[in-house]
Structure formats: structure tokens, C-alpha cells
Amino acid sequence: MNLFLFLPETVLLAAIVILLCLTLAKKDYGTPVLGFFLPALGAILVLASFSSLPHSGNLFSNAYRVDPLAQGFKCLIALSFFFTAILNQNRLSIPFDREIEYGIFLLSATLGMMMMTGAVDLLALYVSMELSSYSLYLLASLRQDRRSPEAGVKYLIFGAAASGVFLWGASLVTGLSGTTSLLEISGKVPVLIWQPAFSLGLVFASFAFLFKLSGFPLHFWAPDVYESAPTPVTNFIATASKATAVAILIRFFMLTGIPGVFIAALGALAFVSMTLGNTVALVQQDVKRLLAYSSIAQAGYILTGLLAGSFAGYSSSFFYAFAYVLMNTGAFLVTSVVAKTANHDNPRLSDFDGLAERSPFLALLLLLSLLSLAGIPPLVGFTGKWILFSAAMDKGHWFLVLWGVLNSVVSLFYYLTLVKHAYLEKPVVSAPIAVSGGTRWLGLFLIIGLIALGLFPNAFITFAQQAILKGAAL
């Protein structure tokens, strides 16, 4: 068992252990932990996952698979953890005594997500999913105000119901196929598909993953949780957990294939989540809730890519997930800084007024990330959408593609409204906003990333295609 295969996870485990010991110590180490320890750890984690990219092999008697697909997503999750760690500088209303627990839950959620990307065994998948979900439920309710426990409870019960459905589906699948390892199941699928119970189990299992992706029927938790969770956590939920959802869906669909009827159902779900996400976002006043609905709409676009079920579909979803992480982090970074200056964690549209005068850097970052979310060239969002929709169009889903593009036009309306507030309105208080070191460097990295990846995406697209090829090969 070559240790390097498991490097990122070991780094996380070690960190969790260290933090647990710190909680025992009497002195309160909260601020240095969040201020210095987590970002440094994030950097190490990113380095570890990028260095372990080329490795591949099977662990824990084929329950855990390390291949470019899993490693690629691990890097993505590490990146979003690192971004969240940096965003923690502008955290609000998290009581001092809970800061270390905040760190621990963040780490355990990341560990759970990383395990999920690698898990090819239903049991391993279930355990890691529960690990990451439980830590996210707690993270969502750490804030001091009245409404965060309500969000936490909602998130938990919704998640538990979804994992219950997953379990029920998994039981049927395991029962009929006789094994919990996805690799063997994928071998048996052509035989077993004729039994309705088996495909029913498959459908229920993959239906449950929509919860993490916040796709249509299972998206209800997203707006409430995004609004009441602290902004760094919202960013983490929006980026990391959605990326993991994409990872599992790619893995699951690739190995077990999508039954014909389910493609039509997924198409309908994608259609509704796009429309719902974009239209409701038009009427939102709270920025985090607006971004929640925008992420529901983005889930719709990713579903369109996934349901193509083709090699191009999976690789473009992988690319789009990466682009999505960058775009969303940009938007949440600006929201967190604005929230910090406005000193309440739910900035409204009006809090963004005159951002261009107060800090041109933030305004530019906001403009670029929102336009990229809307799919405007030359940013990465556009290239992502282009290859995503071209995969769907190859499979003949022309209506979904047309509907997706029309939706991105509608989405441009509320993105541009936000941009208008930033660029056009006069600021209420016109003091310039100082952007601290870490956030400024992250912002710069994001701006360059959005434009560079948009214009020169060839390298990453080829990597994504390799990852999918290797992931599919048993």
C-alpha cells in the first residue's frame, strides 16, 4: 500500500488530529488557527494533491480507487478548501469559542468529499457522503444569529432523507447484483438492466446525488442554507460540495450507464432547475440568496452536460465544474468583503452600490466572475458552456441547449443588475475598501484564472479528457 497514493487524505487526517488536541488545551487558539494554520494547511493540501496527480492504483481491497478522475477532483476540492480558508479572514459572527470546531468540521468535510471522489464501493461512498454531509450540516449552523439553527435543521433533515433514499436504492442494487463494488456492478449491468428493480435502485441512488448538486426537486435547501450560513461556508458548500456531486455523478453514470427513460427525466429536471433558478433569481434582493438560485441554474446546465452520457459530456462537465469553482469563489469573495465592511453577513443589492468607486479591483473581479457565470466570452464560463452544450447537442438534445442558452440570457439580467449597482450607483459611504493581502492575491489569481482559462483552455480540456478515459477503463 504505497502511502503516496493516499497523500492528500493523510494530510487532512493529521490536521484533524492536531486540531482535536488543540481543543483540549486550555488556551484559546481560535484566531491563530483560522488566521494562519488553515490557509497554510490549504496550501500544503493543494501542493499534495497536485503532486499526487500522476499516481493511480486501487486501495482498501478495491473499495477506493485513485485515478486521474479522482485526483483531478481532489485538486479541485483542495483548491476550494484553500480559497475558503483565505476567505475566512472576512468571517463574521462566528463566536470565538467555536472557531476551532469550525476548523475541524471544515477539514472533516473536505476529507469526506475527497474520499467520495475516490470511492468506487457503495459502502465507501455512503460512509464518505455521510461524513462530509454531517460536517456541512454543523458548519451551516455555527453562526450566532436566530436563523442559522433553522437552516442547519432543514439542511440535515433534507440531507438525511436524500441519503435514506440513496441507501434504499443501494440496497436494491447490491441485493440484485450481489456486490457493492461499482466496478463489478458495471460488468453486470448489461445483464441486470432487464430487471426493473435493479434500474429502479440505480435511479433512486443517482436521484439522491441531486441533493448535493442542488438540482431541481432536491434544491429546496440551497437558498435557505446559502443565506444563513457564514459566507466562507456558503462558498465552500457552493463550490466543493457541488464539485464532489459532479464527481460522483460522473463516476456513477460512467460505470453504470444511464437508463433511457432516466435521460428524459434528467432532461426535464435540468429544464426545470434552469428555469426556476434563473427566474426566481430575478426577484431576489439578498445577494447570497441570488447566488444560491444562480447555483441551482448552474446545476441545470451541468445536468444537461451529464445527461449526454457521452465521453465529451463527462469531460466538459469536469471542465465546467472547475470553471464553476473559480467563478463562484470570485463572486463570494467580493460578497464576503462587502459583508465585512457592511458588518452584517447578508449583504443586499444596495450594499454593493458604488463599489467601482470604493474599490475598482473588487468591482472588476465581481464584473468578471458574474459575466463568466452568465457565459460571456472571453471568460472561462463561456468556454465551459460551449463545450458542455456541444456535448448535449451531439446527442440531439437541441431543445435543452437552446433553452439553456436562452436561460443564460435571462441570467445575464440579474448579473448585470448587480454589476449596475456596483458600477453605476453612488456609494452610501464613500470610504475606499481596503482589501487585505491574502484576499487581494486570491482575487488577482481568480481574475487571471478566469481570463487565461477562458482564452487558452486547451491544456485543461485535454487533461479532463484523459481523466475521463482513464476513469472509464476498468
Add this chain to the structure above:
Amino acid sequence: MDLALLWTIQLSGLAAFLLIQLLPRSAKKIAPAIGIALSFLAAAASAKLLLDHANGFGLPVQFSHPWLAVSDRAVWPNIPVERYALFVGFLLDPLNLTMITLVTSISFFVQLFSFYYMNEDRSRARYFGFLSFFSFSMTGLVLSNNLLQTFLFWELVGLTSYLLIGFWYEKESAATAARKAFVVNRLADLGFYLGIILVLILFGSLNFTDLKSQALAQVLPPATLTLVGVLVFLGVMGKSAQFPFHVWLPDAMEGPTPVSALIHSATMVAAGVFLLHRAFDLFSASATTLLVILSVGCLTALTGAALATIQRDMKRILAYSTVSQLGLMTMAVGAGSSTAGFFHLSTHAYFKSLLFLTSGVFIHRFHTNDIWEIGQKGGKNDRLAIGFLAFGLLSLSGLPPLAGFFSKDLILEAIKEKNLFFYSGALFVSFLTAYYSFRMFLVIARGRIRREERPHAESRALKISRNVPLLCLATLSLVAAFLGMPSFHFNFEMLLTTAAILVSGGGLAILRFRDPEAAEQKLLAGKTFMQKILERKFFIDDAYEFLVKKVGLAIAHALNRFDRTVINGLMVNETSFSVMRLGRLAALLQNGALQDYLAWAMTGGVLILFAFLHFYRGTP
């Protein structure tokens, strides 16, 4: 050698215009000098050309150069020339030569006279610039060798008349008159434009030398021949102020008088008749076109003459008389002899511009256009002007030795052969012409002087620039009569009829206007029914007013509201508001209750379940 001369004639106007524009503000004073010098150069060049080809030897000379490639076998397989292009070039033949000398000479004299007329006006430079630009475009029109180039300069001439009519643009009436002139011309030019395109498409070439009636008859069926002829005639109607489109000419008198002398009596309005003569084969190819031309000409002549009889404004009388003379010329062409029409055009150009310049002298001196006031302010004391006025009016009404008599006789003969009804119309028109010319002369010459206006002293240069053009124009009109006469045959019977008309028309005028004061009282006292109609100009202006305001702008107003409410309101705003309403509706779905969320989620799952079972026929 000819090409060099042609280029000098053509470009001298343009050179003057550009030079004057580029003059710095301080040197604006020398603008008249440039204008006059270069127009003299053009006149000299055309005179030289006239001498070179005195009796038409070595003509016609043609230089043409391809301008625009219009090649499309796909659309018009039957076009004769494989890759035909639209050409630009000069054509020189007897007709052009006489016309070019006429145009350049008159424009030189008018420029000379304008030095006297416009010397107090501050924006003189702009005036002389536009005048030179006018002579450039007029020469271009005359010398062109194909229909398209004629149309090109046709529009430019329309533009300069717009600029010159609206020269004193501070005056609201001048600006409106200018716009009216341009729009009416434009309306007529549409027909001309369409005619040219039809000829180009159906016949392939626009060159005058190719437009022979036999060639046309072979290619085009008779119906299209008439259509094309009438369409091109529409353009002529616009420019030469024929019946429905004559409304702009009287209003064009808002411009300075030398302008009216040059443009609205001699050259521009004559362009139409010139085109009739130039492209006569196009019209004579079908008899119906000639009939149309004849009837429109007669209608114009009658309305022009009738309206001229009751005008008080001196320039308006001359304007209406130009309209009626143009009607006569068109009737001559309609009657089949375009040479008679053209001959009358050349003589009329000279004595009519002479008349306008004399009216310029009166207006400049007495600062009023009304003939009664001029009479009262001592019009008859200006010996020279009265003399020229008499000379012009008599040649207009056709006194034998003068120019008018010969050209009008030819026209009457041509129309007589053609058709008696129109011949009687022409006679009545010349009767009315005699009547209003004598009326004008009597009112000015015999008016009792009330408040005498002593002429303020003028410098020698001004005197020359006033009298020389008048003198030259008078002599030239006589010279043109004798020189340009196509064929002199003494028709005694025609001499008798014209003399009779002259005597009766003049006598009636003398009878009524022997004592202008009494005539004015009688006029003011009671307006006969006939006078009321004439006053309202046969309600044509009101018809235009109605068409433009009530019909045209009403449609535009309705379309504008349609655009704002239906397209902008309905298609654009409604769709976006409905999307917003859909959003608000969908937001209700998110009502905060956990169990509603779970209910919606589970129904979603169950729906998929049912869909699955329903469609699941064992095929994955």
C-alpha cells in the same frame, strides 16, 4: 482639344466653389471676383467650342469612361452587353453646344449682375460659391452622354436650387419654400429614377446614342415603352414645373432675384425640356407618351398663364409666365417637333432672364415686389429699366421682330398640324401672355407717382455690373432668334393670327389697366368667382397640404404609436415583465416550510418512478 475645353467648362464652376469655400474668413471679400472670373472662363471656353464647330462639323464627339460595373447574367439573361458597366462621359453635338453656350453665358451675366445685387449682403461668399456650384452641376447635366449621369447632375441641380432658394435661411418662408422645392423635385425624380433603372434592366444601355426608337421598339414591348417614357417624363415634369409639380416654382421666388433669373427661368427649369429634346427617341417611341406630354404641356401652359393674370408680385407674375412658357415648349415636343420646343427654350431663356434681372433692378431700388407700389414709387423714372422691361415683355408676348415671335410661331405651327384642340389652347395661352405682359407694363409705367424714391448714388463699378448684363442679354436674345432659327419660311397666315392675338390681348389689358389706381380700387372692391379660384391657385396647394399632412404624416403618427406601444411595449417590455412575474410566482414555492420542501422532493421522485414504470417496457 475639345476634351480640354469640355473639362474647363465642367470644372470651372467646381473650382470656383472649392476656392471660395477654402478662402479664409478675412479674404471672403474677393469671392465675387473669383466667381465672375471663372464663369467668364467657362463662357469663353464654350464660345470657343461654338466657333470651332460653327456649322456642326466634326460633331458628335463623345468621350466616355466606365464608372460602375453592374454585371449579373443570372438575373437578366437577355442583356445585350456581357459585362455592361454604367458609363460617365461627355457628349458634344449641336444640341449640347447651343445649350452649353446658353447656360454658361447666362450664368456669367447673372454672376456679374449679382455683384451689383448682393453687394450689401454679408454672406456674399456663400452665395457666389453656390452659384458656381450650380453652373458646375448644370454643365454636367447638359454635357452628359447617358441618362444616369444626367440623373446624377439632375439631383445636384435640385440640391443647389434648394440651397439658393433657402439662401436667406433666417426667413422661415425661404426655408419652407426651399424644402418644398426639393421634396417636390424629389417626388418627380423618383419616376425618373425608376425609368432609368427599367431602361437599364430591359434595354441594357443608357447611352443617348444607343437609345434609338427602332432599337427600343425591337427590345421593349409597346406597353413598357409607354411606361418608361411616361416615367422619364415624370422627372421632366418635376424639374420643368409641369402641371401637378409646378407648385414649387412660384414659392422659389423667395430666393434672391439673380437666382430666380438664372435657375428658375433660364437654365434649371429648361433642363427638363432639354432632356425631352436630348432623349426624344425614348419618348417618340410610343405615341401615347407623346399624347401624355402634349396634354400635360397644355394643362401647364393654361394654369401658368391663368394664374399669372391676377398676381400682384412682380416676380410671381414672371414665375407663372415661365411655367406657362415651359408648358408651351412641352406641348411643342408633345406635338412631335422637339426642335421648335428647344428653339423656344433658347430664346425664352434669354429674354426671361432679362425680365428677371430688370425686376431685380426695380426690387433692389424700391425694396418691394408689388407692381402697384413700384408704379407709385416712380418706376417709370428709371428710363433704362423701363426700356428693358418693355423689350422683354414684348418679346415674351411675341412682337414680330423680337425673338419671342419666331419661336412661338414655330410652336404654334407644329401644334396646328398635330391637333386643333391643343392649337386653340396654345392660342388662348399666347392671348393670356399678351394680356398679363401688357398689364404688368401698364401698371408700372402709368402708375401716378405718390412718394418718389430718389435712387441713392452708385459707384461706377455697380452701374456697369447692373447695366452690362441687361444690355448683353437683350442683344443675345435677338442674336439667338436669328442664329438659332432652324428653318425660316414666311408663313403669312400664322403672322396674321399672332398679330391678332397680340392686339386683342394687349387691347384688353390697356382697356382695364389704363388707370392703375382705378383698376386697383375695382380689384379690391369685388372679387369675381373666377378671381377667387385663381387666388387659391386652383386649390392644388391645398391638395398637397392635405396629402402630406392628413394622409402621410397621419400614417407616420399611427406607425410611431404602433412602434411604441405594440412592438416596444408588447413584444419587449411585456415579455420581460412576464418573466419577472414567473419568477415571483416560482419564489412562492420556497415558502420556508421544511415539510413542503420534502413533499415537493418526494413528488418529484414519485413522478420519475411512474414515468419509469410507464415507459419501462424492458428496454433500458
Add this chain to the structure above:
Amino acid sequence: MSPFPILSAILLCPVAGLILVLLTPRKFETAIKFLSLLAASGTLVLSIILCKIFNTADPGFQFVEHLEWIKSYGIHYSNAVDGLNVSLILLTAIVIFCGILVSWRVTYRVKDFFANMLFLVSGVFGVFMTTNLFFFFLFYEIAVIPMYLLIVIWGSTNKQYAAMKLTLYLLLGSALMFAGFLYMYSLPEARTFDLLTLKQNVHFSPPIQNILFLGLFLGFGVLAACFPFHVWSPDGHVAAPTAASMLHAGVLMKLGAYGILRVAVTLLPEGARHWAGLIAVLSLCNIVYGALVATQQKDLKYIIGYSSVSHMGIVLLGIATMTTVGFNGALFQMFAHGIMTALFFACVGFIYDGCHTRMADELGGLSKQAPMISTFFILAGLCGLGLPGMGSFVAELLVTIAAVGTYPMIGITSITALLITAFYVLTAVQKAFYGPVNPHHADFKDLDWLQFVPRAVLVGCLIFFGIFPSVFLNWVSLSTKILLGG
């Protein structure tokens, strides 16, 4: 791969200018202005050289540049020039050069203004050059967002509504294009976004051609202000600042018409012939409707906005005739109208800055006060109403010849628009320029030499191409013949 990639050089000029402007700090305003002027004049010089060395005899693509971009999706950064886009590149260069000079007097947030202008124009250059559908779409949408910012921040009457409407409308149009391009890519024998390979080895069946052409035509028609979708252009132009509306009306609307020619007609000839009748009728509506509504407008910019709708109708009519003469006329009209509208907006912008009003009734007697700017406006107006000796006359002549040749009734009725245009142009001139001097703006000064130069350049181009149209037609006629399978 020609030795010196002139096309990429033309594209990189504004991009380099943009980067330099972004780097210069905010307070060096004159430096920013000179930088952008340098970039604009760079493109102008290069495009004039391009037009000079463009070989009118060679029917195929020239100055081809090719660069692998995303191999797996058949996306290459490939530029090429033929008859269709050489004149449009020149047009863009001229309009941006004059636009920069005209906006010399902008004072509010100079850096962002010029950055947006250069970004907008690099998008437009990109579209005109590329022969790859991906980059066509990429540059097409790049040009939209700076236009939104230009209108929102520096605009005038109800700018927010107009900016949002304009952006959403154009993106709606581009959505149809997006779906069309992807559909073409999805066909098994296509698998590439390169226009040339698509043209050779993809043969769409007639029913698909019809639907696809309709989608693409509507997508491009929105930008070319085709009849039912024209309503964004007058509002957009009125609200935009001078230079932005110059660029937008002058160049961006031609993008739509160019797109129809380059993509829709090249790839789907049968579809084009199938819908030609409908396009002809729509363009007739454009022409007559635009002219009629323009007569009702009080604001000078609205008059120009609706006159652009009417003139774009002539372009669409030219395309609808599906003949080489019609195409030549359409391309010529695109060029001539681009310059004319730029001149119009330049003059009205200058008047608006001076008199703080654009209502024709409130401006009076400007000719007396400011003869130079009034002459420029009147010249632009005369070109608008198709006065011979100016570019638009030749274009309208060619299009009318083609139209009367193919659709006689439509051709004849389209001529009436010349009369209506004459009416509303002269009414506007009379109200705004003639008549007694209005004391309200007695202090309105005339053009200084810096503002004189751009407008003189525009008038010069109009008159040059009006008198020597064959210069333009030599560029264009060969490739339109090939486009129609000559």
C-alpha cells in the same frame, strides 16, 4: 501563412492599446487618450495597407492565418480576408479612429471609457476577420458587454433601460446563433467549427437548411435591426454616448448583416433562397416603416436611429435579392451607411455637448452660429437621402437595380422611402439649423480643428467612394460572385 500576419496585427493593435490603457494610472488622462489614439491610428494605417495590397483578382481567401486552439473540438484561431470583410475592416478602423478623436472631450472616468471603447472595437475586428465559428461567436459577444457599460455609465436619456434592453436583445439573437453553430458541429460529417471545411464537406438536407437558416437569420437579424426586432436600436443609440453610438450604429449593426452573408448564406444557400421572399418583405417594412416613423421623431438622435433602421433595410433588401448586384449593393451600403451614421452621431454629439439639448425644435439657427458643424450635419443628411456624389446613392442604386430585377413590386415601393427620407432630413435641418438664432444657446461655439479632423475624414470617405465607387466594387464583386456559386 503570409510572412507578416497583418490581420492579427490589426486585431492586436486595439488589444495592446487596451492593456496599456488599463496599466496607465487613472489620473494621466491625456496619456490615456493619446494611447488609444495611437492604437486606433495603428489599425487605420494597417487596414489601409491591407486594402492596398488586397489582390482584387484572387477570388479565394487571402492573408490566411491559422493556429490550433482546442484541437479536440475543431476550434482554430484562423483569420482570412476576402471581398466581403476587407471593406468592413477598413470601415471599423475609420470609425474607431474618428470615434476616439470625437471623444477627446470626455471628462468623466476617462480610463474606463477608452478601455471599453478599445475592448469593443477589438471584439468587432475579431468578428470581421475570423473564419472559425467559435471565434466568430466569441468576438461577437465580446463586443456586447463594453457597449452595456458604455451606455450605463456615460449614457443619457433613460440609459439603464436602454442599455439593458440592448444587451439582452443582442444576446437573445446570439442565443439562436449559439444553438445553430452547435447543431452544425454536431452533424457526424462536420465535427469542426472551421467555416471552410464546413462549406466543403457538409451538405445539409433542404428541410434542415430552411430551419437552420431561419434560426441563423433571426439571430443575425436582431443585430442588423431587421423589422420586428429593430426596436432596441433607436433607444440604444439615443442613450449611448457619442463615440459609442458612432461605433454601434456605424459598425455593430453591420456585424449582423455580415454574419448573414458570411455564415448563413455561405453554408445554407438553399435555405437562403427559400426564405429570400420573406427577407425581402421584412426589409421593405424596415425601409418604409423606419423612414415613416423617423418623420415623427423630435429628438435628433432618434431621427438618426430610425434612419439607420431604414438604411439597414436597404442592406437586407440587397441580400434578399440573392444576386451579385444586390450583394455588391448591400456591402457598399453597409460601408457607406456606417460612415454616414458615424458622421451623423459625431455632429449630433457635438451639438448635444454644446447646447445640452437634442430636440430639433429647441435648437434654432445653428447654421448662423456654427456654420462648420451645420455643414457637416447637412452633408450627412444629404448622403442619407441618397444624393448622388455620395456613397449611399451608389449603394441604393445597385440595390434598387437588383430589387427591381428580382422583386419588382418591392423594389418600386422601396424607392418611395427616398422621398420620405428627403422629407424628414430636410425638416430636421430646417428646424435645427435654419430659422432665427435661438438665444437659449447663444454661447455655442463651432468646431475647433481637433474636432474638425474626424468629421472631415468621414465626409472625405463618403465623397471619395461616391465619386469612385469602382474602387470599392473591385474588392467586392469577385467574392460575391463566388458566394452565389458563380
Add this chain to the structure above:
Amino acid sequence: MSQSLQSYLVISSALFAIGVFGLLGRRNLVAVLISLELILNSASLNFLAFNKFSLPDKSLGQVFVIFIIALAAAEVCVALSLILLLYRKKDSINVEDAKELRG
């Protein structure tokens, strides 16, 4: 699928349905938690039924069930702490009161 396996599956589906019904119907949050447990138990019943009748590797089902039980316990502990937090803020654990986040 032998006859008795089907009867077990029917029972577990019934259990699953009851759990879902309880999830949607009950007003008390703790009751909702209980119905969640029911769903998890129905899944483990499924596993055991399959384990008994058709699974080749008998240990698979039991291992899975043990994990389910362990994770259910963890879930309950987290859920109860959150419900306690909610109770402290809102003095009631009624699902209808947790409706402030909406729109």
C-alpha cells in the same frame, strides 16, 4: 427471487413508506427524526433480506447494516444537538415555527 424474499422486500418497502409518511406528516421535529430512522431501518432490512437469500458473500449485508446503524447513531446525535440549538432560540421544536428563511 424466491417467494419469501419478496415478502421481506414488501415489508421493507412498507416500512420505507411509513418512514416517508412520518417525515412529511409529523409536526414534532423529534418525531421527524424517528421517521428518518425508520427509513434507514427499512434499507438495512432490505440488505439483510438479500443477504439471507441471494447474496453470495454473506458478510456483505451484515457489514453494511452495521455501518448503517453506526451512521444512524451519528446522525441522530448531530440532529438532536441542532434541534436543541433551535429550541434554545425559538422555544419550540415544532416544524411550523422553523419558517423564517423563505422567498
